[in-house]
Amino acid sequence: MSSTLHLSLACANSTASKATTTSLSPFPSDIVSSSFLHLLKVYLFLSEESPANDHIPTSALLVVVSMPRGTTSELSGVSWSYAQSSGMSAMESLRHTQKFHSTNLLSENLDQPSNSPEPSYLHVENTCSSSVCSTPDIEKKYVHRIYDAIAPHFSSTRFAKWPKVASFLNSLQPGSVILDAGCGNGKYLGLNPDCFYIGCDISPSLVEICTRKGHEVMVADAVDLPYRENFGDAAISIAVLHHLSTDSRRIKAIEELVRVVRKGGLILITVWAVEQEDKSLLTKWTPLCHKYDDEWVKSSNPPVRGNAATKLECIPELDESCRQTSSRLFAGEVESRTDKVMDGASIPCSISEGEYSSNDGLSETQQEYFVPWHLPYHRAEISGASASALESGLAKKDDKKGALVYNRYYHVFVEGELQRLVSGINNASIVDQFYDKSNWCIVLEKI
Amino acid sequence: MRLLTHNMLSSNVKGVVDGFPLRLEAEKWVEKEVELNVDFLRHIFHKIEWKALAGAARAVGYGELPDEADAAMLDAEDFLRRFHHALLEIHVEEGALVCPDTGRRFPINKGIPNMLLNEDEI
Structure with a gap:
């Protein structure tokens, strides 16, 4: 035949x-x-x-x-x-x-x-039987483990304080207790030295960095805060919610912020926007399948569509005066210096010519991405985890750039999405919302 | 971990109705001097669960806090100093926080409480 x-x-x-x-x-x-x-x-x-x-x-x-x-x-x-x-x-x-x-x-x-x-x-999100507080594998593998692995390098490049966050913190009453849920390397802890800060992060490596700076911190999950109610005078969630992989977890994290502040307490939330000021950044991210699925983490390859040859360095943070203010009130101990030396590799890379065609015929906006982090070889030794990260496929080598490439999971937010998430929370009202420097931001008051 | 933080922490193990206060088991602690701030103490006094603070202070060998306290005592400098010391100057470096309901131990290492739960505790 x-x-x-x-x-x-x-x-x-x-x-x-x-x-x-x-x-x-x-x-x-x-x-x-x-x-x-x-x-x-x-x-x-x-x-x-x-x-x-x-x-x-x-x-x-x-x-x-x-x-x-x-x-x-x-x-x-x-x-x-x-x-x-x-x-x-x-x-x-x-x-x-x-x-x-x-x-x-x-x-x-x-x-x-x-x-x-x-x-x-x-598969729609959250079909698993476990509760909303149980961390999906995608976050464990592409958020928690990544930050643990890149913590020292990440921290050394994260010192610029975002003016909008600074002005929020500076507007708070002296003596306020401020809870930072997802504090990272603690760059906002102690910013307004007349307030007291308690930070938490799910990455032990980042929390340890905070401790070395003399901050009051713990290892805890922002989706399930181990705090009693109404304790804080204010709370901040800076660049955290976009690392959560389902709507219900993002809502739960907001509910937790509301729960732990007192009535009248203010909450500032910022997240990355799909609507990036520098549109070319999107072309350097790796778009993921639009729905989270367990398959993502079981597969040895990332669940990418399109160009997986990742090029992004890091997202530039606004270069503001990066003076490390030490807390006048509470700096009884070490206030370590802030590393102000940026690594070559952490400087935003030049814009690539190629444009990713994200229009695949679907009407939805692409919101799920892998955003690469380039850990220079000479920094990779610090964490010591590089070999196992390479072995397990968590990181890949980019010899041209002389760096290990880690992919971080992001759900970037569209306009109005934060507002929608908050709309179901009945003991909080929106007092302000704005877009600034490629972030969507919202200020809530507990009522 | 300062005792102020201890006063905020609560066990969130699945099924726990009242996870506060966590019992403090301190193995090692240090004291670090902090400038006294009366306004802050007056402000935070109303947030503090006094019995929990006094109990935690005893766990680190500081028995100078009264069993009960009310806002009127904030006028006495001696009281303020003791309150200040217990709240802000004692740092638990090694030990554990124990859930009053389930007995689950949350370790404190290098001054950092690890409050993460296992999958089956969520």
Whole structure:
């Protein structure tokens, strides 16, 4: 029986806009399918092994236009397994495919591969039986572990204090108890020296850095604060909520802030905006499948779409006067110097020319990203965790930049989203909300 | 960890109705001098659960706090100094905080309480 197979390798990467179509015919079906599979595997291997080459797509999709009976399942199996390993669901493969081709797809095979789970996009968030306070693997792996690994380097680049946060803290009554939930390296602790600060973070490495600076801190989860009610006069959540992977966890974290401040207490929340002032930053992030799914963390590869050759250094923070104010009231002890020397690698990199085509036909805004952190080789030794991070796939080497690349998970916020999250909380009212320096911000008052 | 922080902490282990106060088991603590601030003490006095503070102070060998206190006592300098010392100058470096309900121990190492729960405690 003669047969014709058409193989299309559709490139999700916009820099490789040419879709290659290969026709193999007429060959006996068994030869066709085996050589086909071989070619495909080589191609996929190349794609994965050469992330630095912009011209090699990181997502290759197989479209079978026509084929002899018997080869379907095998071929679609390859497509499926690749889709899985790249974090794409079969349906997303299809969407991408449809973007490039309007051919007749054997969608039943892509949709329902034998012995494979249902497409991951069908899972809605929070379908797990555990409570909202239980940390999803995506956050453990791509937030907690990352910050633990990069803590010293992260901290040495995080000293610029954001003026909006500073003015909020400076507006508070002297003697106020301020709770910082997700305090990171503690750069806001002690900012208004007439107040008392208690910080917490889920990363022990960052908390230890805070302690060395003489701050009052603990290891705790901002989604489930171990505090009694009404204790704080104010609370801040700076650049924290965007590391939580579900709506309900983001809401819970806000509810916790409200719970732990007194009536009349103010809460400042800031999160990264999708609407970045520097639009080119978005092109350097790795867009994720739009729904969180356990598959993300079980897969050895990140669940990326598009260009996985990550280029971002770090997000520039506003360079303000970075004088480390020591708390006049409470600095009974060490107030360590702040490292003001920026590493070369932490300076925002030049804008890349390439533009990621995020328009994949879906109307939703892309909000889930991996944002890379480049840990220079010479800093990597400090944490000591580099070898195991490389081994476990948590970090990748970028020899060109001389850095380990860690991916941090972000859910970046759209306009109005913070307001929506807060709207269900009945003992808090919005006293201010604004956009500033690529962040959405909201000030709440407990009522 | 200062005793002020201890006065805020509460066990949030699943099912616990009243996780406050955590019993303080102190193995090592240090004292660091802090300038006295009367306004701050007057302000925070109303937040403080006195029995918990007095109990925690005893756990670090400081028995100078009265068993009970009211706002009128803030006028006495001697009281203010003791309150100030217990609240802000004692740092627990090593030890544990114990949930009054479940007995779950939250360790304190290098002055840092670790309040994270395990999956089955959430």
